Amino acid sequence: MVQLRRTITTNKVFQAITSTNDKVAHFVVFMWESWLFVKMFAEDIVTFRKLQANKYVLGVLICSLCASVTSEFAQSVVSRGQRVFDVKDIICNFWGSLLGVGIAFYQDR
Template sequence: MVSQFRKNYITTLLLFTTLSLYLLLTTNEFVKSITQNHDKIAHVIVFTIEAFLLVKTLRYKYLRIEPTTRIIQQRFLAYNDLELVIKLNKYYVISIICFVVTIFSEFIQDYLTGGKRKFDTKDILANLVGSVIGISLGYFHEN
């Protein structure tokens, strides 16, 4: 079976995610001074890149989820009259992931930095804008 993932993009995505998490959770004054006047632009750029890499990491337009447990295989596939494969559009899945990460990241940064970084609804909006741009760029790059 061919992998649903592109390995070179997985590596890039993991490295960039590590950098993004550092930037999300750092209270370093130097990093703060760089992004202080351009905070929302930084959010848009980071989420654009993350969403684009996520789109490119998934090889096919539809994610195929097949049963892995014997019970499901025996119950539904016993007579080979039913193929139990769930297909999910990757752009919908990525949109949901980005939405959840956008909200979660704002809550978690307040908690993990001990209140040094605060929840900001404008950051959520910037993250969502970046996600939409990244998903759109990935979509148009593939089509």
């Protein structure tokens, strides 16, 4: 685990890509993640025990709101403070996630 962390954070190519296109990377990753999240449900209505929810609403709540914010906090913990909290990353995460849910909605209709 330690070796993996060192490889990712010290890889010069990885650092070059993410330093110049950081916001684009956040946008694309969250778009893809949200699209996958919504597409994993076969039915439009998701039932868990007695609760029912629309899969698109779940996508917006879980991916766009929860994951986009908590990922910023998590990366500062995982990187042991090497990465800092960035509001612009959250904005890119949020809009990328909304686009991913929107694309999934468009494809299903």
